[in-house]
Amino acid sequence: MKALLLDIEGTLAPLDFVHGTLFPYSAERMADFVANNFNALSVTIELLASEARSDPDADDRIDFGSPGEVAEYLNELIARDRKSTALKEIQGRIWRSGFENDELTAPLFDDVPGALARSHGRGELIAIFSSGSILAQKLFFSHTTSGDLSGLVDAYFDTTTGPKREPSSYIKIAEMLGIGPADIFFISDMLAELDAAAAAGMRTALALRPGNAVINDPGPHRCIGTLDDLE
Ligand SMILES: [Mg+2]
Structure with missing residues (x-):
């Protein structure tokens, strides 16, 4: 070998580490993370909006200029276990801070x-x-x-x-x-x-x-x- x-x-x-620990960890911190990093996330949020345009399940009234609505939509994607590159990027950043702070x-x-x-x-x-x-x-x-x-x-x-x-x-x-x-x-x-x-x-x-x-x-x-x- x-x-x-x-x-x-x-x-x-x-x-169950991913679904039982990592996913809830990112969901719980999503609203604060998006609100606190809204400008720095602009490219990722643009990607998210373009993904949503081709997702038949996405509500086309989402305001991607509103941190609250963006966070809510990201959490919906987590709940639906959707494969989204934008979501993965944002989750990755939340997890990074969790691992680096020894919370994860x-x-x-x-x-x-x-x-x-x-x-x-x-x-x-x-x-x-x-x-x-x-x-x-x-x-x-x-x-x-x-x-x-x-x-x-x-x-x-x-x-x-x-x-x-x-x-x-x-x-x-x-x-x-x-x-x-x-x-x-x-x-x-x-x-x-x-x-x-x-x-x-x-x-x-x-x-x-x-x-x-x-x-x-x-x-x-x-x-x-x-x-x-x-x-
Ligand atoms: Mg396995």
Whole structure:
């Protein structure tokens, strides 16, 4: 094995960290953040307005010159779990201040820091593939319950590379890492992601973590309780 490709939620950290902690954290601070940074956010708010124009569910009476209405619309997007580049940028800034103020800490499972350090020590490449933005992934590894682990991570991929359920995304990642798919171990809690990685020729393991959905038939994928089971 030459590289580990790792999912975050349900694999390295509890499944509900994003929806249970990060999303509410940004929603609670949205109104103040937008009001206090309204001028500095003008380019992002223009992007938000143009996204809204092509969103059939968006109310076309929103006043994008009003901080209150902008914040309310952003929170609606969070509640609807909408993929919005403008929302992601604003959430990323709110999370950054939260991680930097120590109000947010990335809750890694206990085995993760040691396993990453050993893997790194053996010269294996460590890469992340998560639907959270690369900015959010970097914040996550810089502020974990075991301190700053960003030095252990060699590469970050998000859905700008491609969807997590498409084999082509994994082929692209292998190319970008410069490592053959057969030398890459992909670990995730989602069967559809593992199927896509396996179709691209990667080795795969299903992470069985507390809080994950119970999977009765893991198909061809190996099952692991912790990263130590790989060794
Ligand atoms: Mg996951």
